[in-house]
Amino acid sequence: MSDVDVPVLVVGGGGCGLAASIFLSDVGVRHLLVERRETTSGLPRAHYLNQRTMEMFRQHGIADDVYRISTPLANMSEVVWRTSLAGEGELDARDLYRMDSFGGRGTAGPYAADSPGPSTNLPQHRLEPLLLRHAEQRAPGQLLFHHALEEFTQDENGVTAHITNRSTGQTRTVRARYLIGADGGRSIGGALGVPMDGAGGGFTVISVHFSADLSRWWPGDSVMMTHFVSPDGGPFSTSVIVAAGPSWGLACEEWVLHFRLPPGAQGDLDPAAISATVRDHLKLPDLDLRIHRVSEYRPEAVVARAFRVGRVFLAGDAAHRQPPATGLGLNSAIQDAHNLAWKLGAVLGGQADEALLDSYEAERLPVAQQNVNWSMACLRNHAALYASLGKLPGQPPELTRASFRQLLSDTPMGQTRRAVVREVFGTQRTEYQAHDIEIGYAYPAGALVPDGTPAPPRDPMGRTYHPVTRPGHRLPHAWLAHGDTRVSTHDLVGSGGGFVLITGPLGEGWTVAAKQAADTHRVALTVVPIGNKCDAAGYWDADGTWAAVRQIDDDGAILVRPDNHVAWRSSTASGSPVEELAAVFHEILGRPAPADDRTNLTAERAEW
Known part of the structure; x- marks a missing residue:
């Protein structure tokens, strides 16, 4: 018999584990977090928080506290x-x-x-205490530092873990439906026998x-x-x-x-x-x-071969580790937690089948591979920068100094070499101006319904981002007017794990369908019409930004997931909106749809 019974056990109290705790609390999932260290990290190693991470912190009420000290x-x-x-x-x-x-x-x-x-x-040794405060406020008494996972086993119904209080030496048994391994790869991935593919060290x-x-x-x-x-x-x-x-x-x-x-x-x-x-x-x-x-x-550049083994999920450094170039490590870890939390909430809340959890690996593993490869490419490119300066491996110091003197001299050759340096160093924008890499990643498959449209172009240098509402992509940001306030399209999705159906000004037909879908699947689903003229009670596109990126007609609709990724869209009104939305939710939530719903959805896709 277990001493503690919880839906989710989080192992690891670094940035990934603490973020997972916050996100799980906000979607209503009771959990226990254990961390072997006595307190949060004293190392300032990870520090850069990119825009996608700050969007997640904004959604969960953390961003203002981060900005206050960052x-x-x-x-x-x-x-x-x-x-x-x-x-x-x-x-x-x-x-x-x-x-x-x-x-x-x-x-x-x-x-x-x-x-x-x-x-x-914000360096890691300043960020983690802030995340810990937020996590403890949401789940008081459920974050246990100086507690170590000794071993665990799993069966078809859950995970049994033995946890030792390192202060007292007392060991107790925790029974959980699911386990999140956010331990930095110290034990869980190895215990599962999951290989890490890549190189490093x-x-x-x-x-x-x-x-x-x-x-x-x-x-x-x-x-x-x-x-x-x-x-x-x-x-x-x-x-x-x-x-x-x-x-x-x-x-x-x-x-x-x-x-x-x-x-x-x-x-x-x-x-x-x-x-x-x-x-x-x-x-x-x-x-x-x-x-x-x-x-x-x-530094390593490795990705776990699997992010899910039964009822255990790997996240953060337990799932992928990359060099610090581009600052994608901690950001990827927090984004893992954000992707997984709402799915666990939907499954544990009874709204989704357990098959929804398979989409965690399907979505996050390819992104991790891209980020690791990108970080390594940026790291290697530093060698090209040094070479352009005249600093070559194994070169005698006197030759290096002579090369720098020429580079910095007021001579025609000095001017030429400085021009070359500017050209070569400009390529490092892949690291410090990686705007598209940071917010432009998308999920080709997973908890979404593809619409058959082509993906937007990707800048090979990672800089230029193309906002789209194509399923699998992050919802484009646009400022909307709502009464006397200005809100982002990202603010339409709250922190509680609900979906949002954004419609155009002529999308009334979707409202009834949305209510029926919400009742059938017991999901929180909010309909948000966005108008093109001032409406004191609603949202309107005051500066035309939303119209430029929405990619649907006035009678179309966009279904947004709890993590602000687009799950599905219809460019125009549907002849059978009730059946269409029902089939969409069946597919997203991992439940087999009735035959007629699947037929209707297939027909709609053919029309797209």
């Missing part, structure tokens, strides 16, 4: 490459390239137009979290991170330093310096040695600094 966009709108931070030598403290980034400066237009949530920057990154006043030398109030490419050689000749708050811009007090060690090299992690290395690397020999934490890890 980096203002004005202080994270540039990435810089330099020879060093300071120094008096001829090649010291020289700018090599500057790139607008993350929706700031020259990238502001499309980022602001395409999402209600700006991207932001070829080099080591040493991360130094420290406090210091760098305001005299930091390359600008708008700069969030600075890459160093030293012409001097040595094991730490390339690195990156990232602002870590709690103040931002030139007022920033904390920093994280990441060194990349080549294969076979050893780093001295002694605090005194690390302090000396930081001063030497920044070329600030008298810098007053305080080391908080030194850590090391070996």
Whole structure:
């Protein structure tokens, strides 16, 4: 007999597990979270929160608290490459390239137009306590830190787990219908025998979290991170330093310096040695600094072969791990949790068949593969940047310095080489202007009804996003007027796991069909007509943005899932809206539809 019985057991209290807890609470799923650490992470490693993640935080009432303590966009709108931070030598403290980034400066237009949530920057050691507070408010007493999963088994009805309180040594048994493995790949994936496909571990990154006043030398109030490419050689000749708050811009007090060690090299992690290395690397020999934490890890680019095994789901780093380039790791993890939570809510609430849960892997695994591959491509491209500067592997330091002198010289060849550098460094927009990669991903198959229309073009550089209402895609953002307020189309879908049917101004025929579908399937379904003229009681397209992206006629309809992805659409009115919506919900919720419903849906698709 179990000591605790819960619908869902979440193993892991990092960003992914805490987000899963919040999302599960909001869709009404009782759960227990266990985390082997005593508290949240002290490592500031993950930090960038992209627009898609901030949209999810906005939906669940977290975004304002994040923005309150995170980096203002004005202080994270540039990435810089330099020879060093300071120094008096001829090649010291020289700018090599500057790139607008993350929706700031020259990238502001499309980022602001395409999402209600700006991207932001908040290191993991500051984000996780915030998520923990929100999770505990929603599920008091259900988040157990310093508790370790010892082992688990599963059967056709659920999962039995043995959990040890690491403070007391007491072990108890937890029985759950489902288990979410968000443990960073420490145990659950291995216990399930799920292979991780990919590569990685070829080099080591040493991360130094420290406090210091760098305001005299930091390359600008708008700069969030600075890459160093030293012409001097040595094991730490390339690195990156990232602002870590709690103040931002030139007022920033904390920093994280990441060194990349080549294969076979050893780093001295002694605090005194690390302090000396930081001063030497920044070329600030008298810098007053305080080391908080030194850590090391070996970046990987791996994806689990399966995200679901029976009643156990893998999410976050347990399902995929990628290098930090493009900042897709934590963002992908939170998006995993968001995708899975509403589906568990629908199944446990009796609205959906368990087959709906199969769509988690069908949807998220291809996105994880794309993100891992993208991160690796961006990481590898740094080698091309270094080569354009004249920094080549194995090259004697004197040749590297001579190449940098020529590059930075006021000569015709210097001008030519700087022009080449601008061309080559511009390709790194795949990392720092990856707008389409961040919000343009879509699900070709899963909990949706494809309509046979072609996918929009994808920018091979990952920058240009094309908003569409095609099933499987994220609902396009557009500002709507509602009385005296302005709301995003994303705000139409609440946090409680309900669907929304968006109709045009002539879509009255869908209202009755929606009510019947909601009653039949016991789902929360809200009908939202969007008009093209002022209506004090409803929503209207005040500036024409929605009309430009909706891709349906005035009598059409778009069904939006609880995670703000489009599930189905009809470009025009239906001759049998009741039967059509019934068949749509049968398919989305994993339930076999009656034969006549399937026939009607097939006929409608043929007409599309």
